[in-house]
Amino acid sequence: MTAEKKTHERSVTLVNRDRLLERFLRYVQIDTTANPDTDQYPSSPGQRLLGSQLCKELAAMSITDAVQDDHALVWGTVPASDGGNSPTVALVAHLDTSPESPGAGVKPQVIDAYAGGDIPLPAGGQISVASSPSLLELIGKTLVTTDGSTLLGGDDKAGVAIIMELAQTLIENPHLLHGPVRLLFTCDEEIGRGTDKIDLRQVDAMVAYTIDGGGSSMIDVETFSxxxxxxxxxxxxxxxxxxxxxxxxxxxxxxxxxxxxxxxxxxxxxxxxxxxxxxxxxxxxxxxxxxxxxxxxxxxxxxxxxxxxxxxxxxxxxxxxxxxxxxxxxxxxxYRNLREGLEELPESVSFAEEAFVRLGRTPSRMIIRGGTDGSQLTEKGLPTPNLSSGQHNIHAVTEFACLDEMAEAVEHLIEMLSLWSKQKI
Missing domain, CATH: 3.30.70.360 (Alpha-Beta Plaits)
Incomplete structure (x- = not known):
């Protein structure tokens, strides 16, 4: 077995699924619904509350520069383990949830080893296979839904949990090589204000990735303008x-x-x-x-x-x-189509694809009939593709997330960061 193969296997077995699930369940129960009817930033108090909790968790991991700024954005850096001189990679997720469906009082339910078929929801209704065909590919996986009366908030608390778990995994395993990893949690993405308060000089990265996509092994390389x-x-x-x-x-x-x-x-x-x-x-x-x-x-x-x-x-x-x-x-x-800015740094996509291949997965380049924080960050000069985070049925009370796909996202980030680590600046 080659050293490279062993490295890949280690990254797969390092992910603490139970801890990842606990994080996710903890985060979705904080109401962070964005409010489009106010000019305040953030538009709802729950975003500041969740951000404060994340900041404390980052500090507890030994991230010394963890801070929640005046705008409630949360920042932190996982120091390089590769000796330095490699590019800084930023990972971004948003704290708010969509105002299009109720987001308060989330009661998550965990379905271990999904057996297939429609999923009844405690408050009424169901997640049907007919309306959610992705369920056909998730038999045997661990799913998280709500009781059917609220959003789950996987968009984008799945991304938040993935980044937080990645940070702790990297800190606990210094043999995993990576350059500086900048962590950023934004507010009010769902109402188009996610990048309003971001200073790119503070991000100080060559490339960024939003962890805000659906399913698994997908790279969103185009958005609407x-x-x-x-x-x-x-x-x-x-x-x-x-x-x-x-x-x-x-x-x-x-x-x-x-x-x-x-x-x-x-x-x-x-x-x-x-x-x-x-x-x-x-x-x-x-x-x-x-x-x-x-x-x-x-x-x-x-x-x-x-x-x-x-x-x-x-x-x-x-x-x-x-x-x-x-x-x-x-x-x-x-905002403008993500594609226009990603063409300036093709490695932002090719390294993400190569990381999937190294893990034995088949990557798919996708388009989004919408936008992400990455659309605006890319337009401002920071190439920012969007990566899978296990979200499904976003903005609906039938929303659900797949824990297995979330764990795969952590594994993918570990592999991709190792590729960026080899690029010296």
Missing amino acids: ADAATVRFIGHNIHPSIGKGRMVNAIRAACDFVAALPRETCTPETTEDREGFIHAHSIGGGVGEASVEMILRSFDSEDLKRYTQQIETLANKIADQTPGMKVEVSVRRQ
């Missing part, structure tokens, strides 16, 4: 008893605008794979003023300009149909 748009109709309110010829109803115009948006070719309900969309996700206001909140998504950044022109043309057409109606369209840049 994304803009947000607000279409604001401005009418005139007056008492309805004297409204004839005088009232200009903005909410009616907003409804007409949404109804006139393309339905068959450019909505989340009708697109898949590499197809982009225009998504009206929120409408509100009254007679005097009403707004439609929208997101624009495409893998080709140039499409976003076309989408913007399309909604501006339609909004003006709707306003022109009602004398006295005014309309304003504002578009805000969010």
Whole structure:
């Protein structure tokens, strides 16, 4: 048996599955639901609470620079074991969970050696194989679900637990060679603010990886490019008893605008794979003023300009149909396709692939119909692919995580860090 083969086998057997599971169960029971209706950062107190706990756990591992900063971001560094002169690799996960489903009072249940079939949930409903075909590949694995009344929070507390377990494994096993490993836990990723408070000079890394992907052995190398748009109709309110010829109803115009948006070719309900969309996700206001909140998504950044022109043309057409109606369209840049920045450092992907191969796994390059903290970090100049963390059915009360895939993620990071260790700077 070669020395390289022995090294791989050691990394596989070193992962403490029981401790990894205990971490995960502990983290998901802290409510960290992001709140899009506030300008506070972080947007919910639970994120600061979980971050404080992580900071204490890192310090207990002997990570001397563990700190929770004024923005509730948690930082720390696992010192190099390879003598230095190798690149710093940053590992990133986010503390918040999606506001799209309840996140308080999580009651996790552990299913050992999943036997197959639909999974009944204590609070009602089930995780069906028909709606979750990934279950077919997880027979015999250990799964974690909720009781069916809340999210689990595997997005991204699976990633948090993986990084924390990796850190402790590296510290306990100094024979595992790696350069400096920067740890970063962010807030409010789910509402698009995950990188707002990150100083790349503090990250001080050549490459980063978000541990925020689904399944196992996957590398997300493309994301949507994304803009947000607000279409604001401005009418005139007056008492309805004297409204004839005088009232200009903005909410009616907003409804007409949404109804006139393309339905068959450019909505989340009708697109898949590499197809982009225009998504009206929120409408509100009254007679005097009403707004439609929208997101624009495409893998080709140039499409976003076309989408913007399309909604501006339609909004003006709707306003022109009602004398006295005014309309304003504002578009805000969010993030750009991960691919555009990863091309600057191809090793960010190839080393991740090679690490999977060294472990006897077949890697898959994937695209995300969404974005990650890595989308924005990459755009800012820090190449940041996204790696698997065993998440499934994210943002739904049928969410679940696979412990086996989480352990595999720790193993993969050990192998990948050893590859970066060989790159001297």
